[in-house]
Amino acid sequence: MAGRGTVQLRGGEDVILRVENLVQEFPVGRHRVVHAVSDVSFDLLKGETLGIVGESGCGKSTTARALVQLPPPTSGRVVLDPDSGNEVDLTGLSGNDLRDVRPRLQMIFQDPISSLNPRRRVRDIVSEGLEIWSDGGIGTEGQERVDEVLHAVGIDPAAAASHRPHQFSGGQCQRISIARALTVDPEILICDEPVSALDVSVQAKILNLLEDMKARYDLSLIFISHDLSVVRNVTDRVVVMYLGKICEVGDADRLYEAPAHPYTRALLASAPEPARSVGVADAVLGDDIPSPTEPPSGCRFRTRCPLAIEKCATEEPQMQQLDGDHFVACHLPRV
C-alpha cells in the first residue's frame, strides 16, 4: 500500500465525485506531522456505493471528513461532476461558495445518539438543514419535505415534533440522522461507520433502509466500515486503505473473490467468518500499526507483510491494473 498512482480513476460523465491525490496532515508539536491520508485517489459513479475499509487509524474517517472539507485537506482535489463541463472543486471554495455546494454532500456518523443535539426536538433537528439553505422560513413545501423524509425513514412525524432524541432508541436515532441528511436532497451520502454502534438486528434494518433510501432518492453512497461482511452486503466497489494509503481498489465481487494485496487477504482472513477466497495462513497480522507520524519507507505495509522483500522498503509500489476493475498497489500481488 503503499501505493500511489491514479490508474484506478475512471472517466466519463457518470463520475459524480473524484478525489485526486488527497493528502491530510496534522501537525503534532515540535515539527512532527501525522500523515493521516497520503496521496489517495478514487472516484464515485452516479448510483454507486463505494466502500472504504481498513483498521482504525488507516485514515478512512479522515478521508470522509476531508471530502466535506471538515477540515479542508492539506492538498489534493475533491471535484464534483468532474467530466461534465461544469465541475466544482470543493477544495478551492470557501465561505458562501462552499456553503452553496454542501447540500449536495451529506454525512451520517457512527454514534447516532451523540450526533443529535439532546436539547432540541427531533423535528427541529431534521428541518434545520432546510432552514439554513432556504433563507428565512422553510414554508409549507419544506414542511412537507420534512414529513415525507421522516415517514420514509420510519419515524412518525408527529412523534418527531414533540420528542427529543433520548426518547428514541439507538436505531431510531440513526434513522433520524439519515432523515436529517436527506431533507436537503443530497446527491452523495457519506456514511461513516453508520451501523457499528447498533445491535445486529437493528443493523439489518438500517442497512436495508440505506438501500431503500438510495433507490428512492437517487443517491450515491460512500460507505465506511471496518466490518467486511457489512461492506460486502451494501457496496459495488471497495477501496482498502492502510496507514493513509490505498492498497487495493476494485469491483466488490472481484475484490472479495480474488483479493490480491496481502493486507486485503489478511483482513478477509481475520473476519469472524473468514471469506472463502482466503485461508488461515493469510491471517498473519500482528497487533501493531506503525505510527502515522513516522510511516515506514517504501510500502507502508511492509513491516507487517509476510511477503516483504528488500524492494518493498526502498520503492513505493505504484497502483497497477490486474484485470478489469481491479487495481492493486503491491510489488508481489497474488494473481
Place this chain on the structure above:
Amino acid sequence: MTGRQAPLLSVRDLKVVFPTPIGMVHAVDGVSFDLEAGQSMGIVGESGSGKTVTAKTLMNLLPSYALVDGSVTFDGRDLRALSAERKSEKHLWGVEISMVFQDPMTSLNPVKKVGEQIAESLRYHLGETRTAARRQAGDLLEQVGIPEPGRRLDEYPHQLSGGLRQRVVIAAALACEPRILIADEPTTSLDVTVQKHILDLLDDLRAERGMSMILVTHDLGVVKGRTDEVMVMYAGRTMEEAPTEEIFSRQSHPYTEALMETIPKINSAGHTRLMPIPGQPPVTTSPPIGCPFADRCRYTTDRCVAQGPLLEALGDDHQVACHTPVGTPAAETALAANAARGHTATGLEIHHSGVPVGAVADGPAEQV
C-alpha cells in the same frame, strides 16, 4: 451440561430485578446453567438480553439495590451467601473468578503504570512482595504476547494501542490463576485483525491453564468455533442452549434462527436483502405470561401467548424453550397456518412465503 460429576459452577433459576423509576426491570428472569472445569461457554444476546447482568452476578458486581433470587454455586460454595457476608471472601472474586471487560481504556487506571496494575492483585490477594509481584507481572505480559514486557511494565495505558491494552487487562485478570475467566464483550471495541488475536489468545490460555471460560458477546461469529457450548438469551431468559457446533448447524429456537439470518454474510452476493427481526425487544418491566419472543416470531401460535415455554431437552445436551422448535413438525404446522391466515397469533403480518412482512417490504418497520 453433562452433569455427571458436580460442575464447577452451577446457576439455578437466577433472577435479577432492578427497581427503577419506570418500574421493576426483570433483567434476568430465571436462568440456569452449569459450567464444568475446563469448559468454555458463550452467552449470546442483544443489548438488554440480560447477558452482562448474568456475568456481573457471578462476579458479585451488582449494585446493592439489585434484587437477586436463585442460587449460584461455585465449587460447592454458595456465592450468594458469600456475597452477603462480604469481607470474609475477598480472595474469591478476582482470584478464583476473574473478569475481562469490554473497554480496556476504562477498565485500566489511566494514572498508574500497567506493571503496577497487574502486580496490585498479586500483592493484595496473594501477599507477594513488591519485587516478586513485579517479576510475575512481566512474565504475565509475556504470556499474553506483549513484546518487550520489561519496558511495557513502566508504561501507562495511554501509551499502548487498544489491542495491547486489552492484553494487559487479560494479564491482570489471569494474575491470580483464576479457575473461571468471564470475558464480557472482550473484543467489541477492537479491530477485526486484533479481535482474532485476542480471541485466539484467550482460547490458548484457557486450554493451557485448564481454566473455564464464559464469553459474553452479541456477536454469534465470535463464539463460532471457539466455545464448547452456547447459551442464547433474550429478555432475561434462556432461549436455547446447545453445543456450539449444533447452534450453527441445527439451531432450534426461532430467535436463534432469526439472529443468524439478520447478520450480513461475507460470502454472500452483494446487495442481498437482509432479514431483520421485526418489532423490538419487549420492555422487561412486565415479563409476559407467554414467550417473550412471541411478538416478533413467525411461528407464534395461541399457545405461545398463553403459556411460556420451559427449557426442554431436544436431544443430547441441546435444550430449547419453544413450543414450536425450528425443524420440528410443530414448527412447520404453525408456520403454514400463520402464512395461510396472513398473520401470527400476536398479529405479526406474515407473507405467504412464511417471512414476516416487515422483512420483505420496503419502508418503515419500527415505530416509536
